[in-house]
Amino acid sequence: MSSTLSTLTILGPQGDQTMTWDETDARSVEEVRREFDRLVKGARWWAYAYPATITDAVAGVADRATPEVIREFDPTAREILLAPQIAGG
Secondary structure (H helix, E strand, O other): OOOOEEEEEEEEOOEEEEEEEEOOOHHHHHHHHHHHHHHHHHOOOEEEEEOOOHHHHHHOOOOOOOOEEEOOOOOOOOEEEEEOOOOOO
8 A cells, every 4th residue: 555645834934844744644733733733723724735746746747636624533535735824814
């Protein structure tokens, strides 16, 4: 059985950060889940889950589709994007 890495991209004020996990590897899932929870639940960032990566979509092997806003970490997502809330005024 071949595994596929999924990606968490954090769009931070000091630059972007990327973390990867393999849903069959409990250690990598837990590491990414902790960071997701710290930002989404603790710092109130927005999280968007994509069913396919942008690389897959460009290659034509998957449809990128519209992201879904999530509040709980989904280890089956192919890509999750985190962005800080922007204050309006």
